[in-house]
Amino acid sequence: MAAADELAFHEFEEATNLLAQTPDAATTSRSEPLTLQGHVAVAVDSGGSYGAEDEVEESDKTAVLDRIRGSLLPRPGHNFVRHHLRNRPDLYGPFWICATLAFVLAISGNLTLVLAQRRDPSIHYSPQFHKVTVAGVTIYCYAWLVPLALWGFLRWRKGVRERVGPYTFLETVCVYGYSLFVFIPTVVLWLIPVPWLQWLFGALALALSAAGLVFTLWPVVREDTRLAAAVLLSVIVLLHALLALGCKFYFFQPLPPVHAAPPPQATSLPPSVLLPSTAPRSAST
Amino acid sequence: MAEAAESPGDPVTASSRPLFAGLSDISISQDIPVEGEITIPMRSRIREFDSSTLNESVQNTVMRDLKAVGKKFMHVLYPRKSNTLLRDWDLWGPLILCVTLALMLQRGSVDSEKDGGPQFAEVFVIVWFGAVTITLNSKLLGGNISFFQSLCVLGYCILPLTVAMLVCRLVLLAEPGPINFMVRLFVVIVMFAWSIVASTAFLADSQPPNRKALAVYPVFLFYFVISWMILTFTP
Numbered sequence: 001m002a003a004a005d006e007l008a009f010h011e012f013e014e015a016t017n018l019l020a021q022t023p024d025a026a027t028t029s030r031s032e033p034l035t036l037q038g039h040v041a042v043a044v045d046s047g048g049s050y051g052a053e054d055e056v057e058e059s060d061k062t063a064v065l066d067r068i069r070g071s072l073l074p075r076p077g078h079n080f081v082r083h084h085l086r087n088r089p090d091l092y093g094p095f096w097i098c099a100t101l102a103f104v105l106a107i108s109g110n111l112t113l114v115l116a117q118r119r120d121p122s123i124h125y126s127p128q129f130h131k132v133t134v135a136g137v138t139i140y141c142y143a144w145l146v147p148l149a150l151w152g153f154l155r156w157r158k159g160v161r162e163r164v165g166p167y168t169f170l171e172t173v174c175v176y177g178y179s180l181f182v183f184i185p186t187v188v189l190w191l192i193p194v195p196w197l198q199w200l201f202g203a204l205a206l207a208l209s210a211a212g213l214v215f216t217l218w219p220v221v222r223e224d225t226r227l228a229a230a231v232l233l234s235v236i237v238l239l240h241a242l243l244a245l246g247c248k249f250y251f252f253q254p255l256p257p258v259h260a261a262p263p264p265q266a267t268s269l270p271p272s273v274l275l276p277s278t279a280p281r282s283a284s285t
Numbered sequence: 286m287a288e289a290a291e292s293p294g295d296p297v298t299a300s301s302r303p304l305f306a307g308l309s310d311i312s313i314s315q316d317i318p319v320e321g322e323i324t325i326p327m328r329s330r331i332r333e334f335d336s337s338t339l340n341e342s343v344q345n346t347v348m349r350d351l352k353a354v355g356k357k358f359m360h361v362l363y364p365r366k367s368n369t370l371l372r373d374w375d376l377w378g379p380l381i382l383c384v385t386l387a388l389m390l391q392r393g394s395v396d397s398e399k400d401g402g403p404q405f406a407e408v409f410v411i412v413w414f415g416a417v418t419i420t421l422n423s424k425l426l427g428g429n430i431s432f433f434q435s436l437c438v439l440g441y442c443i444l445p446l447t448v449a450m451l452v453c454r455l456v457l458l459a460e461p462g463p464i465n466f467m468v469r470l471f472v473v474i475v476m477f478a479w480s481i482v483a484s485t486a487f488l489a490d491s492q493p494p495n496r497k498a499l500a501v502y503p504v505f506l507f508y509f510v511i512s513w514m515i516l517t518f519t520p
Contacts, residue, residue, distance in 0.1 A: 096506070100506060127517040
C-alpha cells in the first residue's frame with residue numbers, strides 16, 4: 001500500500017512539472033487531482049502528447065515550431081506522423097503555411113519584375129495582382145485535394161491487403177501542409193537573379209520536401225505490392241516536382257527578350273528566341 | 286395573518302415526515318388583495334426615450350453614429366488599453382475604411398485586365414475574408430473575444446494603412462524616382478507597424494499566453510498583404 005502511494009505521488013510530481021511547462025495541458029480545470037493525475041500519467045506514457053480540448057486545433061507555439069523543424073529535416077527512420085504529429089494533427093500549420101506560401105509567391109514574383117525593370121527600363125511594370133488569386137487557388141487545391149486523393153487511394157488499398165491502419169485524412173493534410181514549408185524560404189531566395197542558383201535552391205527544396213513525404217509514407221506503403229508502392233511514391237514525387245516547376249515558371253519567368261513583347265507572354269515565345277537573348281544578358285549582369 | 290404551518294425543520298420529530306409537508310395546511314383567512322399595479326417611476330421616461338430615437342431627425346442619427354466611429358478612430362490612432370472598441374463594436378468604420386482603401390487603389394488608366402492592380406472586389410474580399418479567417422482562427426485557438434468584436438478591431442486597425450494610402454497618393458503626384466519610393470516605403474512601414482501594434486493591443490489579451498504568437502501571426506500576414514498592395518500602387 002505504501003509503495004503504491006509513493007508511486008502515485010511520484011507520478012503526480014511529474015504531472016505538475018509537465019503542467020508547469022505547458023499551462024493548458026489540462027483538459028478541464030475542474031478535474032480533481034486524482035483524475036488529473038491519472039490523465040496526465042496516461043499521456044506521459046504515450047509519448048508526451050497533451051490532452052486537448054479541441055482535437056482539430058491542438059497546437060501551441062512550440063508544437064507548431066517543432067513540426068516545422070521536423071518537416072525541414074527529414075530522416076529515414078523518422079516518421080513525421082508518428083514522431084511529430086503523434087497522431088494529433090492540427091490544421092493551424094497547413095492552413096497558414098499555404099496562405100503564407102501563396103502570398104510570398106505572388107510578392108516574390110512581383111519583386112522579380114521590379115528588379116528586372118530596374119535593369120531594363122523597357123519592361124513594363126505592373127502589380128500583377130491576379131497572380132495572388134492564381135497562387136492561392138493553386139496552393140490550396142494542391143495541399144488539400146492531393147492528400148484527399150492519396151488518403152482515398154490508401155483506404156482503397158487497405159481493403160485489398162490487411163495492414164496497420166493508414167493515416168487519417170487530417171494527418172495526410174498535415175503532412176503535406178508542413179512539407180510545403182520548405183518552399184517559403186526557397187521562394188524568397190529565388191529573388192536572386194542567378195539562374196543556376198535558382199535551380200539549385202529549387203532542387204534542394206524539392207529534395208527535402210519530397211524526402212519528408214516519402215519517409216512518412218514508406219511504412220504505410222511498404223506492405224503493399226512492390227509495383228503499387230513504387231508507382232504511388234513516384235506519382236507523389238512527380239506531383240510535387242510539377243508544383244515546384246509550375247511555380248518557378250509562372251511566377252518567376254525568365255528574363256524577357258529585348259523585343260517589345262510584354263512580360264506575361266514571355267513564356268509563350270519559342271525557346272530559341274529566348275535563349276540567345278538571355279545568354280548575353282546574363283553575361284552582362 | 287395566516288396560520289403558521291408546522292415548521293418542517295425540526296430534526297427530532299420530522300425524521301419521518303417529508304419536508305414542507307405542512308405547507309398545504311396553510312390557509313389565508315383574510316382577504317388580502319393580491320392584485321394591483323406595478324409602477325416603475327422611470328417607465329414613462331424610458332418609453333419617451335425609445336420613441337425619440339425613432340422620431341429624431343436623420344441628421345441626429347447619422348451624427349451620433351459618426352461620432353461613435355470617430356471616437357473609435359481616436360482609440361486606434363492612440364492605442365491604449367481601453368475597452369471601448371471591444372464593448373460597443375460596430376462595423377461602420379471598417380466598411381468606410383475598406384471602401385475608401387479599395388477606391389483609392391483603383392488606377393486611373395485602364396490597363397489590360399489581367400495586368401493591373403487589385404480590382405475593387407479583390408480588395409474587398411481580401412479585407413473581409415481575411416478578417417473573418419483571422420477571427421475564426423483566434424476563436425479556434427481558444428480566444429475569448431466575440432466574432433464581431435474581433436472583426437471590428439481588425440477593421441478599425443486598417444485606419445493607419447488608409448492614411449498611408451492617402452499619403453502615398455499625394456507623394457505620387459510628385460515626380461517618380463528613388464526618393465519617391467523611399468518616402469513611400471518609409472510611410473508604409475511606419476503605418477504597418479502602427480496597425481500591428483494597435484490590433485495586438487486589443488486582441489492579444491484575449492488569447493491564452495502560449496498561443497499569443499499563433500494568433501498574432503495571421504494578423505501580421507493580413508496587414509503585410511494590405512501594405513504590399515499600397516506600396517505597389519502605381520497610378
